[in-house]
Amino acid sequence: MTNDRVAGRPSGSVRETQGALLPGQRSITEAEKLAEAKLGGIPVHRERMAAVANIHRAASAVRHHLENSVLRGSDLTWTAFVVLWVVWIWGESETRHVAEEAGISKGTLTGVSRTLESRGLVRRTGHPTDGRLVLLSLTEDGEEFMRRVFPAFNSEEAFVTAQLSDEECRGLASGLRRVVLQVEQHGEDRRRSLLDGAEPAPRRSGRRARD
Amino acid sequence: MTNDRVAGRPSGSVRETQGALLPGQRSITEAEKLAEAKLGGIPVHRERMAAVANIHRAASAVRHHLENSVLRGSDLTWTAFVVLWVVWIWGESETRHVAEEAGISKGTLTGVSRTLESRGLVRRTGHPTDGRLVLLSLTEDGEEFMRRVFPAFNSEEAFVTAQLSDEECRGLASGLRRVVLQVEQHGEDRRRSLLDGAEPAPRRSGRRARD
DNA sequence: ACCCGGTCGTTCGTCACCGAATTGTACGGG
DNA sequence: CCCGTACAATTCGGTGACGAACGACCGGGT
Numbered sequence: 268m269t270n271d272r273v274a275g276r277p278s279g280s281v282r283e284t285q286g287a288l289l290p291g292q293r294s295i296t297e298a299e300k301l302a303e304a305k306l307g308g309i310p311v312h313r314e315r316m317a318a319v320a321n322i323h324r325a326a327s328a329v330r331h332h333l334e335n336s337v338l339r340g341s342d343l344t345w346t347a348f349v350v351l352w353v354v355w356i357w358g359e360s361e362t363r364h365v366a367e368e369a370g371i372s373k374g375t376l377t378g379v380s381r382t383l384e385s386r387g388l389v390r391r392t393g394h395p396t397d398g399r400l401v402l403l404s405l406t407e408d409g410e411e412f413m414r415r416v417f418p419a420f421n422s423e424e425a426f427v428t429a430q431l432s433d434e435e436c437r438g439l440a441s442g443l444r445r446v447v448l449q450v451e452q453h454g455e456d457r458r459r460s461l462l463d464g465a466e467p468a469p470r471r472s473g474r475r476a477r478d
Numbered sequence: 479m480t481n482d483r484v485a486g487r488p489s490g491s492v493r494e495t496q497g498a499l500l501p502g503q504r505s506i507t508e509a510e511k512l513a514e515a516k517l518g519g520i521p522v523h524r525e526r527m528a529a530v531a532n533i534h535r536a537a538s539a540v541r542h543h544l545e546n547s548v549l550r551g552s553d554l555t556w557t558a559f560v561v562l563w564v565v566w567i568w569g570e571s572e573t574r575h576v577a578e579e580a581g582i583s584k585g586t587l588t589g590v591s592r593t594l595e596s597r598g599l600v601r602r603t604g605h606p607t608d609g610r611l612v613l614l615s616l617t618e619d620g621e622e623f624m625r626r627v628f629p630a631f632n633s634e635e636a637f638v639t640a641q642l643s644d645e646e647c648r649g650l651a652s653g654l655r656r657v658v659l660q661v662e663q664h665g666e667d668r669r670r671s672l673l674d675g676a677e678p679a680p681r682r683s684g685r686r687a688r689d
Numbered sequence: 690a691c692c693c694g695g696t697c698g699t700t701c702g703t704c705a706c707c708g709a710a711t712t713g714t715a716c717g718g719g
Numbered sequence: 720c721c722c723g724t725a726c727a728a729t730t731c732g733g734t735g736a737c738g739a740a741c742g743a744c745c746g747g748g749t
Binding site: 447 | 509512513516517520522523525526527528529530531532533534535536537538539540541542543546547548551560566567568581624625628629632633634635636637638639640641642644646647648649650651653654655656657658659660661662664665668669672673
Binding site: 344345346371372373374375378379397398399400472474475 | 706715
């Protein structure tokens with residue numbers, strides 16, 4: 268039993284014992300306090316925890332909303348749309364760059380891009396001089412699709428950020444960009460130093476070593 | 479052909495033609511300009527687009543980093559850890575609340591909680607008076623696990639936000655919270671009014687209607 | 690006592706996604 | 720010219736996840 272006097276509560280669901288509780292705002296600050304109490308003395312970086320937790324809350328809420336509004340009607344998955352968007356914005360690109368930009372693995376991109384190809388939205392062409400590379404580009408149908416669907420997508424982006432001013436959006440984007448850069452620039456070193464000495468890592472899914 | 483003079487570029491990869499290009503910062507602002515040019519006149523909510531895009535970039539980067547640092551060593555998936563975290567923070571809870579808080583579906587939670595149960599980290603008990611409910615709580619092993627692993631997790635949360643001051647973290651969390659609240663409070667109405675009149679929605683995966 | 694609309698967690702069909710192994714191409718020495 | 724190395728995309732085994740259908744259960748009305 269640890270810190271029962273602080274973190275303790277009557278039996279039954281916590282939510283029920285607190286009455287009507289809006290998700291989000293209050294629950295996350297409650298969570299911070301409870302976490303600190305749970306750890307009993309060990310300091311918690313509360314702002315960091317709240318920021319990171321809310322990044323994921325927001326990402327999942329936004330993705331869910333977009334999947335069930337604009338994307339559902341187009342019969343496209345989130346990932347497929349992101350890939351389409353990346354190729355649309357950047358123009359003809361090598362697959363490894365598209366995969367990185369879209370935040371998916373190369374293996375996943377192979378499948379997604381084939382799906383998009385079979386729907387006539389993207390074109391896959393070999394690189395003229397380097398036979399290892401494959402270039403992705405939008406077909407005319409793909410261009411037309413994005414001209415039609417992106418405005419709707421962007422409208423929902425505006426909807427989900429409706430509580431924020433333009434200036435606040437800029438601040439938000441700037442903060443998030445710094446998080447992305449931090450991980451991209453120092454993440455690998457950090458991970459290496461964390462398990463320094465230790466074996467690289469086990470793995471629970473995916474193809475097994477042939478060995 | 480639309481706006482070729484504005485959006486046009488020499489053939490080959492865009493990335494190659496721009497020289498060394500840091501991912502993140504520059505690419506997203508480039509993307510905004512390119513998108514606007516692509517749409518040729520139709521206004522784009524640039525700040526909104528940048529904010530939303532960066533939410534997903536950041537979420538995926540942070541998740542990736544955490545999965546490959548603290549979680550890999552514990553042989554837990556991201557989702558399993560989030561569920562564990564929610565139950566740890568909130569104490570014994572009904573499954574539907576845990577699922578919502580963790581941002582996953584009820585069906586997924588069934589599988590995840592069984593996995594966690596089989597590892598002896600959580601306990602599943604029937605509700606004393608309502609036979610439909612199942613309550614989740616941490617076992618003593620689960621408590622011990624979180625006391626050990628959460629500090630490491632929190633340290634990585636601090637790492638990914640290292641470029642931000644405490645004050646900036648608070649601002650970031652606040653902005654994201656408003657996004658979450660906006661979707662939670664008005665998202666369903668919005669989706670309903672968007673496809674108003676139209677058929678509810680098709681579906682591409684999952685169990686088929688029995689006909 | 691019995692239905693009956695509503696709500697709970699679980700089941701299950703159907704993909705999405707990851708990442709090691711694999712395959713194929715490029716290119717710089719011997 | 721033919722290797723060996725490097726690096727590309729693809730293949731494929733495996734898990735993760737969704738969400739409609741389902742069965743168990745609640746509680747109020749008839």
